[in-house]
Amino acid sequence: MNNENRVLSIEIYDTTLRDGAQGPGIKFSVDDQLRVIQALDELGVHYIEAGQPASNPKAEQIFVKVKGIKLNNSKIVAFGSTRHPRVKVGEDPNLNSLLRAETEIVTIFAKSSSLHVEEVLGISLDENLKLIEDSVTYLKQHNKKVFFDAEHFFDGFDLNPEYALKTLKVAIDSGVDLLVLCDTNGGHLPHQVEEITRRVAKAYPNFPLGIHTHNDTGCAVANSISAVIAGARHVQGTINGYGERTGNANLCTLIPNLQLKMGFRVISPEQMKKLTYVSHLVAELANVAPRDWDPYVGKDAFTHKAGMHADAVRKTKISYEHVDPFLVGNTTHITVSELAGRANLIQKAQELGIVLEKDNPQLKKLLQKIKQLEHEGYEFEGADASLELLILKTMGMYKPPFHVVSFHSRVNQWAMDRSAESEATVKILLPDNTFAHTVAEGNGPVDALNNALRKALEPYFPQLKSVHLDDYKVRILDAQKATKAVTRVLIESSDETRQWCTVGVSENIITASFNALIDSIEYKLLKCPGNVFSKSSKGED
Numbered sequence: 001m002n003n004e005n006r007v008l009s010i011e012i013y014d015t016t017l018r019d020g021a022q023g024p025g026i027k028f029s030v031d032d033q034l035r036v037i038q039a040l041d042e043l044g045v046h047y048i049e050a051g052q053p054a055s056n057p058k059a060e061q062i063f064v065k066v067k068g069i070k071l072n073n074s075k076i077v078a079f080g081s082t083r084h085p086r087v088k089v090g091e092d093p094n095l096n097s098l099l100r101a102e103t104e105i106v107t108i109f110a111k112s113s114s115l116h117v118e119e120v121l122g123i124s125l126d127e128n129l130k131l132i133e134d135s136v137t138y139l140k141q142h143n144k145k146v147f148f149d150a151e152h153f154f155d156g157f158d159l160n161p162e163y164a165l166k167t168l169k170v171a172i173d174s175g176v177d178l179l180v181l182c183d184t185n186g187g188h189l190p191h192q193v194e195e196i197t198r199r200v201a202k203a204y205p206n207f208p209l210g211i212h213t214h215n216d217t218g219c220a221v222a223n224s225i226s227a228v229i230a231g232a233r234h235v236q237g238t239i240n241g242y243g244e245r246t247g248n249a250n251l252c253t254l255i256p257n258l259q260l261k262m263g264f265r266v267i268s269p270e271q272m273k274k275l276t277y278v279s280h281l282v283a284e285l286a287n288v289a290p291r292d293w294d295p296y297v298g299k300d301a302f303t304h305k306a307g308m309h310a311d312a313v314r315k316t317k318i319s320y321e322h323v324d325p326f327l328v329g330n331t332t333h334i335t336v337s338e339l340a341g342r343a344n345l346i347q348k349a350q351e352l353g354i355v356l357e358k359d360n361p362q363l364k365k366l367l368q369k370i371k372q373l374e375h376e377g378y379e380f381e382g383a384d385a386s387l388e389l390l391i392l393k394t395m396g397m398y399k400p401p402f403h404v405v406s407f408h409s410r411v412n413q414w415a416m417d418r419s420a421e422s423e424a425t426v427k428i429l430l431p432d433n434t435f436a437h438t439v440a441e442g443n444g445p446v447d448a449l450n451n452a453l454r455k456a457l458e459p460y461f462p463q464l465k466s467v468h469l470d471d472y473k474v475r476i477l478d479a480q481k482a483t484k485a486v487t488r489v490l491i492e493s494s495d496e497t498r499q500w501c502t503v504g505v506s507e508n509i510i511t512a513s514f515n516a517l518i519d520s521i522e523y524k525l526l527k528c529p530g531n532v533f534s535k536s537s538k539g540e541d
């Protein structure tokens with residue numbers, strides 16, 4: 001990268017709500033769309049493509065609704081195609097829907113590949129140029145800023161470079177404000193994108209260029225960077241790379257790459273700190289689980305496991321982290337594992353809000369305990385709540401608020417024409433030295449146990465009423481003792497303010513589930529304000 005680029009700016013154009021929404025399983029309601037727009041505005045994205053108003057009547061709604069919210073950084077863009085070959089420009093429903101969207105900017109897409117013009121559209125090459133000319137001129141007459149998406153540009157250039165360039169020339173002559181080169185099929189590689197973009201930049205020097213890539217070769221982000229190296233200063237993509245097939249260029253990777261690695265001015269440092277939050281929010285709204293291994297914003301992007309490795313990270317962050325996670329709103333995570341050393345555990349405890357002194361004699365006991373449990377099949381990486389309880393108990397910082405005296409659960413098959421019923425019994429010793437002995441039914445033995453536990457504990461601990469069990473995962477581990485397999489159960493719980501995860505392991509699935517349930521309940525009670533059952537978690541006692 002040469003020095004002159006270091007102060008240059010790049011514009012970001014987000015198409016999560018249009019191209020991204022075409023991804024499998026991704027669906028945004030109008031309310032979701034508005035929340036995505038607000039989040040993108042906070043992130044400082046320059047342009048937000050809110051949809052294709054002509055695609056269906058519902059798609060026009062967002063352009064009406066968005067007028068009701070104040071945007072500080074972003075401009076809304078409407079997207080649509082050039083006029084239909086058999087319709088006059090002023091009567092074209094698509095172009096008129098773009099005008100009705102009342103945005104300052106519109107993006108129109110047109111075919112730049114001779115193959116697509118002749119074989120798909122079924123018109124002559126000259127006719128296609130006329131569609132471009134008419135459509136751009138019409139939108140310019142209505143005082144729109146016009147971005148020109150050259151669809152299939154790279155494929156078209158491979159096949160017939162003169163024609164591909166000619167479509168751009170007509171667009172420029174008709175008054176477009178920006179040319180966007182699209183790798184619509186996503187089949188190109190970085191060196192090809194760089195070479196072709198360079199040739200366009202040479203053919204039309206100083207004309208603003210943009211890039212729109214798809215990830216079919218796994219190179220969407222790299223291809224966008226190649227186009228930037230060749231002179232593009234406008235980059236299109238989607239949050240988390242959502243999009244058809246293998247997705248679009250991932251803005252959550254591209255934005256930090258362009259700014260933190262290449263020195264372009266893209267968004268402000270304060271806005272950059274919202275990147276992780278925006279990535280996770282959009283995933284939640286799209287109803288897609290976030291990918292923990294995503295660069296920059298993934299939960300594991302800055303996670304360290306091995307003992308020595310984590311020790312080095314604790315001492316000097318740059319030793320194992322390519323950027324400071326704080327810059328993109330992420331954090332360093334240390335996971336506890338069989339490899340974990342003392343430093344690792346201290347750091348992890350700190351993350352959970354527990355201060356452990358390095359020379360505390362109990363620390364050795366805790367490390368041994370964790371190693372033993374991991375050997376038995378426990379894994380605390382996804383179960384911070386169980387780990388926190390374990391640390392507090394082992395270090396003598398916590399006393400459980402109740403004791404389980406006994407429990408059992410069984411499935412009754414009464415008759416062939418009735419489904420099986422589950423029933424569970426628990427006996428609990430409460431803090432006032434009385435016993436709660438309850439029985440309950442449920443959908444399966446674990447549900448029955450949960451119901452019996454709640455029945456026993458809720459009269460004494462009404463705060464448990466707000467706890468929900470969100471997820472229940474069972475994993476059968478390889479037989480470690482040759483004859484018996486071990487079951488590991490992970491339970492995710494939540495209340496109105498937090499979410500936590502607990503783990504239980506046993507040769508018996510009911511016992512494993514019961515242990516994870518008890519941890520979930522104890523954790524809730526531990527975190528309730530004013531609980532009197534735990535000693536100070538800071539160890540001051």
Ligand SMILES: [Zn+2]
Pocket residue numbers: 019184212214
């Ligand atoms: Zn696309």
